[in-house]
Amino acid sequence: MGRFSAAAKHHQMIAEIYELQLFDLKNAVNHYEQATDYFKSEENNSSAEMCSMKVAHYAAIFEDYQRAIEIYQQTALTHVGGTLLKYNIQTFLFKAALCHICADILSGKHVIQKYVELFPMFEDSNECKFLFELVESIETDDLNGFVMAKFNFTSKFRCDELVKTLLMRIEKIISNGIDLR
Known part of the structure; x- marks a missing residue:
């Protein structure tokens, strides 16, 4: 019914706030992961991939x-x-x-x-x-x-x-x- 998609967008938005305004990258990664999972459950692969690329980026940064x-x-x-x-x-x-x-x-x-x-x-x-x-x-x-x-x-x-x-x-x-x- 599209509710996971709405939740995914909210998690993505929260992740961007943590990332760009609060500079709390660990929490940003957690929300990007949650958004990825929700986007995947709605088969929104392009948005899921975009969020998972953020997770990969920060995983590499955090070694x-x-x-x-x-x-x-x-x-x-x-x-x-x-x-x-x-x-x-x-x-x-x-x-x-x-x-x-x-x-x-x-x-x-x-x-x-x-x-x-x-x-x-x-x-x-x-x-x-x-x-x-x-x-x-x-x-x-x-x-x-x-x-x-x-x-x-x-x-x-x-x-x-x-x-x-x-x-x-x-x-x-x-x-x-x-x-x-």
Whole structure:
């Protein structure tokens, strides 16, 4: 009868207030999750996806990488073979791969290959090419190579706050001198 949809919109509105006015991100995430569930129950997939992307974003910010990875992968999987722009799928896979690398810096090559098998068009994307450069510099413990690859990518392509944050975290892990070999 549309009541879940109304409740979902209210939770989304409350989440936005917590996020943008009160700067209480934990409560914002809780309300985005509730809105996602309610939108899904009403089969309003686009609104549910929008709210779940907020949850994934903040999960990655709060270093809950596994949760962010699950949301990004699930969203990408629902659109493979669908009508969503291929760019969005590539963006979801790119962010999931960055979260994987932050969680386990040595898992990069395996994860990227998995995403290429899942969505072959990803291999030709600029994001994937950058990820391979990034992984190569990690494997060779080449901080300068990483910094150059990051600079080249971020100067050519628009990166959102989350991507910049994840790249800074990866750079910090590499610069702390962790032996990656």
